[in-house]
Amino acid sequence: MSVVLTIMGYGFREAVRRKVFAVVILLTAAFLVLFWLATHYVFSRLSTITPPADVQVDTRTFAGAFLLGLAMFATLFLGVVLAVFLTLGVVSGDAERGLLQPLVVRPVGRATLLLSRFLGAAVVCVVYVLAVYGIALAIIDLSGSWAPPSPLVPGLELAGGVVIVIALSILGSVFLSSTANGIAVFMLFGAGLTAGLLGTIGHALNSTTIEHASRDAAWALPFEALYQDGLRLISSNASGLTGFLLQLGPFGGAYVHGWGIRVWSAGYLCVALALALFLFQRRDL
């Protein structure tokens, strides 16, 4: 256990020294300030929004869920940035620079080394995602007196999505150079988000083909599915036209959701890590 903590600490110090945390904290602070301003103005002018008399829209729920969806997107994005920069060079990058070899020949073993680096990044990213998500929730609650029906699960699903990205980044680092791995993971992340938006478009156009494509992408890239499920949960009590409008927006709807995708995501994470370990054990350094 002490060896695991030692390697986790090693990765943490490396991130501190490379100013990964400084950049992410700066970006997060900028985002939260802008988010607070936006939330403040939206809710302070909510009373001025007057939908037509025959349209039943709960403007507070609509604004709250929409803003929280926006915050969840930003949190996921920043969490992925942190995850990728913490792990993109764990194997190939460190091996190219000669940092890995002195550690690998120690009796700790390659599996312990890789899993410790994964755990270190996962702990940091989960704490980060939950903190930013929690602050966004607090801002919305304080500014607009609105909270989603089940606030905890969407946060955990966001964190779970980022943990899957960490596993993919570590897997990529076994056989890709740092730069190539960073590009690959960000492209996967972008592909997942695009597929999610495509599903929303398919839903609006009532196109089953587009919806199917989006659903397949969500199973292939479950971090996106977990994010979508989180979005679904924050607006699960919005019904009627309010719910429909939220589903049409960029932060609405989940076409793959529930326990099925959560269990699949856990299995996906285990397979990605097992594959990374298997390839790392066989890799010449």
Add this chain to the structure above:
Amino acid sequence: MPYPRHVPPALAVYALEKRYGAVHALKGVDLSVEEGELVGLLGPNGAGKSTLVKIAVGLVRATRGRAEVAGARAGSRAARAELGYLAELFRFPGWYTADEVLELHQRLAHSDGGAAERGRLLELVALDDARGRRVDGMSKGMQQRLGIAQALVGLPRVLVLDEPTSALDPAGRRVVRVLLEEMRDRGVSVLLNSHLLSEIELVCDRVAILRAGEVVAAGSPAELSRPRGVELETDEGTRTIEGAMRDDVPRLVAEAVAAGRRVYGVRVLTSTLEDTYLEAVGDEVS
């Protein structure tokens, strides 16, 4: 009377082969380092020395054959527990101090030597006054010496050093030479991969010369430094008697004196390790 127990070599490779695609880096190499022995590995670039060393420490997988450390499969946990290794190209995080680097490796090597061990190792490599200095503030030679101290954490049974003096000045090389002799006195087995023939000749008990993935010469430096004859300086001038050896000197001098010659000097000629090396590797340039 108890039967003598078979003690496996500290490090051994048997019929070791390694292919990198079409490149046959090692072609069935056999080599062993016995307990307390210091073995030098020589050869031009691309001869397979670093590949052999990397297989021995578990960084690279052999295509065929096997490598063992103290009887355990190379790369296994048991093998790694017996090893200290200095890689040819290595780096420590620049933000760690010398003391922190050693502390990190003490933890990974499960060494309970504490601050006393770290202090002793830093003193051994003449870095005792740089204990609190960050790695990125050290010269290349200091980092190299810190690398050697790191390899010695936990007092390993087998020490594998890949080009340990490549970045060192003559004074630094001397520190390493003294250290290697001390390790041998303590019974530590050492496999030393180096380009520096003089260094190998001075400290190694045995030498193996690799060329194109094969061992082309092996033996003690004395065995590899073969006699080349005797040089006799007389009033007639200097004459070389090919094939003569040290034992022939009294007879040769007596014969010369009996023939009325005045003898001014006698020199037994031996080929140096460098001659043997150049003979073994041919015209390959390192």
